[in-house]
Amino acid sequence: MTTTSADGPIKSLSLRGRVVAISQLLVIAALLASNALLVTLLQRQLVHQLDDRLRAATVAAARLSDRAETPGEAAPRVRDAVERELTGDIYVAYLDADGQVEETPRPPKNSAPQLPDLNLEAVDSRDSRPFQSAARKGNGEWRVIAAPLNSGPSNVESSNAESSNFARRQKAEGASYAGIVVAASLNPINTTIRHLGVWMLVIDSLVLVLLAVVGWFAVRAGLRPLRRIETTAAAIAAGDLSSRVPPPASTRTELGRLSAALNGMLDRIEAGDAARAATNERMRTFIADASHELRTPLFGIKGFTELYRMGGMPERADVDTAMNRMEREAGRLVRIVEDLLLLARLDEEDTTADAHLPLHLTPMDLRTLAADALHDVRALAPERSVRLTGPGGGPPGGAPVLGDEARLRQVTSNLVGNAIAHTLPGTPVRIGVGTLGDLAVLELSDQGPGMTAEQATHVFDRFYRADTARARTQTGGAGLGLSIVNSLVTAHHGRVEVDTAPGEGTTFRVLLPLHPDSSVSHS
Structure with missing residues (x-):
């Protein structure tokens, strides 16, 4: 059996459904609270109005001076006076000193209030304050005011002398009435409140239905940017990293800021993904090339050893030739491995704070390296024409720097080797410094x-x-020389530029920060 929590139905709704449902609940609570307050205030106001009318009727009935007449003759005058003050179903009765009803000038039409004990003391204690009493028949209620007659018209603007004259006249005429009771049924008020409640429920229901329909479409329009974000997120989850959230009209709203943040995040994700893809591609290429470069000399060594094991080198001269070839291939392996280790240490130097490749920096002049490079070219390729100039031509000049001379010599050695390996014999070479x-x-x-x-x-x-x-x-190299040149120059806080075009040769230019110390030797 599956159990559902109290908030299960709400959680199962969509965001639009939740917003509309919560809004409807809030509106219902507000309508119920406001209607209850309005009905309470209206009922209280109607009861207050009824109390005022009862007080006016009490005063009118108490001011009659001819209560000694027969009830039949007095009743019309009492009824007329009371009806002038209050219309509707009214009940008037006179009480004796024991609280018994002596005279009812206006008999009730349908029912009458169930009066409590209203002797003289009880009437005095009520002090003409309205109170409620149940009906003798049925479930209705009455609003009742009981007032003593000997106090005269205490609830109207009358003087004490007038009240005393009224009491003496009642005593002289032999009247035995001690109090008066005036009551009115609350059924009309209750009926009005019930009708009002029914109409409020009908109107509130129509309002809620209208608000639900309008709110549904309004929330749908308001959540349209979120649906666009949802669609974009689904496209990204499917692998389309180029999808973007449509730019909002304003970035000051929550949805605007969310859209801008998502687009920025997507830009970084796409750039990072592209960078990772490029890195993986370079890594695959690097591994393939490194494997090929290492495999070539290894296969050569392996071939000569298998040839020797199979007896294919019966003469001493064959063995010596094979050993020389194996030595050259082993040297080539060593150079490749050393170059790879150097590049790995340079990479670690770029990504960590530790000095994996310490540079011994000293003041030096690049003219020294240029002169050594000139001698290297003449020694490696005597048939080539080589000259020493300044940058781009002209006379050479001093170039003081702060660098590691051994590493910078490695830079010039790789540049010289690259020029000799990738150009035809006899191609002129120029070395510039300044x-x-x-x-x-x-x-x-x-x-x-x-x-x-x-x-x-x-x-x-x-x-x-x-x-x-x-x-x-073996003359072509492994393709690591220029990578080492670039990494070593970058470690010296410089850069390497290449200027080339098909059929116009190639110029590699090393740029390093000048050293301000003018005492560097310029020899």
């Missing part, structure tokens, strides 16, 4: 085939090669 503004410049330019703009954007990627069809020989 300053540009507040930056020290070291550049290496060749007149080789150059690269396209697309190739230039990936030139610093690991294992990237502009010519993918070219075999990866």
Whole structure:
């Protein structure tokens, strides 16, 4: 058996249904409270009006001076006087000293009040205050005022002398009446209140139905932005990260701020997802390229060892040749692994505060590195024309920096090796050094085939090669040299620029912050 909590029906509704239901409940509570207050105030007002009329009728009946006449003769005058003061069903009676009804000048038409003990003391104690009494027949109620006659018309504007004359006249005429009772039925008031209650229920029901219909469509229109957000969230859950919430008319509202926040969050999610996808793609490419670069020398070593094991090297000269090839392949493996370790340490340096690759920074001049690079080119490729200039041409100049000389030599060595490996023999090379503004410049330019703009954007990627069809020989390298150059220069708070175009050669430009110390050697 399933049990449902008290708030189960509300929770099972949609947001629009909840808002309308809660609004209806609040309106119902407000209508019931206001109607109850209105009915109570109206009933009290009607009773007060009835009390005022009863007081007026009491005064009118008490002022009659001919009560010694027979009841038949006095009754018309009493009835006329009372009816002038109050219309409707009225009850008038005179009491003796013991509280017994002696005369009823206006007999009741249908019923009469059930009077309590109204002797002289009881009448005096009531002090002409209205009270309620049940009917003799039926379930009705009466509003009753009991007043002593010997006090005269105490409830009207009369003097004490007039009251005393009235009492002496009653005594001289032998009147035995001690009090008077005037009552009126509350049935008309109760009937009016009941009719009013019925009409209020009918009107309130119509109002609630109208408010429910209007509120349903009004809430539907008000929640339209939330439905758009819901649709966008569903599209995103389905994988469409490009979906956006329509911009709101105003960002000052809650929905406006929510829409703006969601769009901002979606922008960051989409950017992060794109970055992760690009990182994963680069990682897959890196792993594939690294595996290929490591596999080539390993397969060479493995091939020579299997050839030796199978007896394919009977002569000593064959063994020596194989050992030399294996040594070269092992050296190539070592260089690749060292380059990968260096790049990994540089990456850790970028993402953590620990010094995984400590740089020994000292004042130095880039002209020293430029001169060494000039000698390296002449030693590695004597057939090439190489010259030392300033940035872009002209005479070379001083370029004082604060750097790690060993790491910066690695930068120039990789740039020289890249220029020799990727250009034809005899291609001229230019080495420039000097300053540009507040930056020290070291550049290496060749007149080789150059690269396209697309190739230039990936030139610093690991294992990237502009010519993918070219075999990866020991002179071609593993495609890590320029990645190391870029990482080392970035570690020195500098940057590397590439200027190239197809058929116009390539220029790599290293830019480092100038060191203000002018005592650096310029030799």
